[in-house]
Amino acid sequence: MTTSHNSTDLVNIRDLLPEDIPILPLVIRPIFPNILTPIAFTGEDFLQAIKDAEEHYNGFIGLVFVKDIDDNDYFNSNLYDVGTVVKINKVTSISQDSVQAIVFGVERFKKKKVVPGNSRLCWKVKYNKETSDSSIELKAYMLAIMTSLKEIFEVNPILKEELKLLVSQASYDHPSIFIDFVSSMLKAEAKDLQELLEEFNINNRSQRLLTMLKKELEISQLQAKISKQIEDKVSKQQKEYFLREQLKLIKQELGLEKDEKSAVVDKIVDKINHIHLSPEAEKIVNEQLEKLSILDQGSPEYHVARTYVESIVELPWGVFSKDRLDIKKSKMILDRDHYGLEDIKNSILEFVSTVIKTGNVNGSILCLVGPPGVGKTSIGKSIAESLNRQFYRFSVGGMVDEAEIKGHRRTY
Numbered sequence: 001m002t003t004s005h006n007s008t009d010l011v012n013i014r015d016l017l018p019e020d021i022p023i024l025p026l027v028i029r030p031i032f033p034n035i036l037t038p039i040a041f042t043g044e045d046f047l048q049a050i051k052d053a054e055e056h057y058n059g060f061i062g063l064v065f066v067k068d069i070d071d072n073d074y075f076n077s078n079l080y081d082v083g084t085v086v087k088i089n090k091v092t093s094i095s096q097d098s099v100q101a102i103v104f105g106v107e108r109f110k111k112k113k114v115v116p117g118n119s120r121l122c123w124k125v126k127y128n129k130e131t132s133d134s135s136i137e138l139k140a141y142m143l144a145i146m147t148s149l150k151e152i153f154e155v156n157p158i159l160k161e162e163l164k165l166l167v168s169q170a171s172y173d174h175p176s177i178f179i180d181f182v183s184s185m186l187k188a189e190a191k192d193l194q195e196l197l198e199e200f201n202i203n204n205r206s207q208r209l210l211t212m213l214k215k216e217l218e219i220s221q222l223q224a225k226i227s228k229q230i231e232d233k234v235s236k237q238q239k240e241y242f243l244r245e246q247l248k249l250i251k252q253e254l255g256l257e258k259d260e261k262s263a264v265v266d267k268i269v270d271k272i273n274h275i276h277l278s279p280e281a282e283k284i285v286n287e288q289l290e291k292l293s294i295l296d297q298g299s300p301e302y303h304v305a306r307t308y309v310e311s312i313v314e315l316p317w318g319v320f321s322k323d324r325l326d327i328k329k330s331k332m333i334l335d336r337d338h339y340g341l342e343d344i345k346n347s348i349l350e351f352v353s354t355v356i357k358t359g360n361v362n363g364s365i366l367c368l369v370g371p372p373g374v375g376k377t378s379i380g381k382s383i384a385e386s387l388n389r390q391f392y393r394f395s396v397g398g399m400v401d402e403a404e405i406k407g408h409r410r411t412y
Helices: 044-056 136-155 157-168 175-185 190-197 202-254 260-272 279-294 300-314 327-337 342-358 376-387
Strands: 002-004 010-012 020-026 036-042 060-068 082-094 098-114 122-128
Touching: 020 044, 036 044, 036 082, 044 060, 044 082, 044 098, 060 098, 060 190, 082 190, 136 175, 136 202, 175 190, 175 202, 190 202, 260 279, 260 300, 279 300, 327 342, 327 376, 342 376
Parallel strands: 020 060
Antiparallel strands: 002 010, 020 122, 036 098, 060 082, 082 098, 098 122
């Protein structure tokens, strides 16, 4: 790049580089020479530094990557000694405390010392002015780099569009420019890129870049392998799902299989045919079956209705034990198991007599009251044995909600 000194002379931009340049710290990644790059900074110090560079340094400013950042003041951060001097081409946006600009990387430089007396960070630097090198070794490195890039193209489509044009325009006449272009587009760690920037010998830089490209290729190949495995797995699952759905529809069309809803309803109807529902229960079950046939399977109400009707038909409808109504047998069992308690035993025998007389168990429910250990449970077992009924005991101690005994409503 050149700039016009007067109407007849052209001066190389690198001949205009000042010995003292203002320095701006970079916190994301270093910037390479020979690259047109957008930059953005926020803060009054950065804004003023850009203005000073344009007014007092012909638009030149040094960009140096941060080694150890100082969050309170970026300009006090520990910086690397090697950076890139850039020329501010255009300030695209400027506000009260932020600035965005397009800069062109001109040359590498190395810090000689800090220039004292400046209100902002300023270094005296030594530039690395490269000359073209057409050695056989460098050409071999260039060829190897381009080969690695083409291999990356095959597995990483993201980098492909960025570097495709670069490879097609690669020239052995300016290897440093080509190497810096490739370096700036790498997705490597910022620390590794800084090491690449600090390598002033172009052959050594080419070797280091080639090593990083091989690493980038390995990562891209691994990413492609993982993506393919996931894609194959998802494709297989989708294929199996569609095949199962197609098979289900084919069976339904041929009458070999019913849909899930019809299968559920038929199963419930089959259970109903093997039990003896009461008229009230049969009416409720028929209403629920009609609702099931209308509701969509994905509806929450469908699952509530299905659970409710399945619970009803699971109950032992029409299954009864045959009562043994024998006063003498009952008295014998009560006397055998309990001494005394004549009032209680007489009340139980009166209850049994009433059942014998009326033929049903309508009437009061027996309630035995007393402290723990006096025999309430054992009397209940004796009553069940005398009537030839099954005995079941459950404790309600500590219960505060009657729903724990009789169950919750269906809406729960």
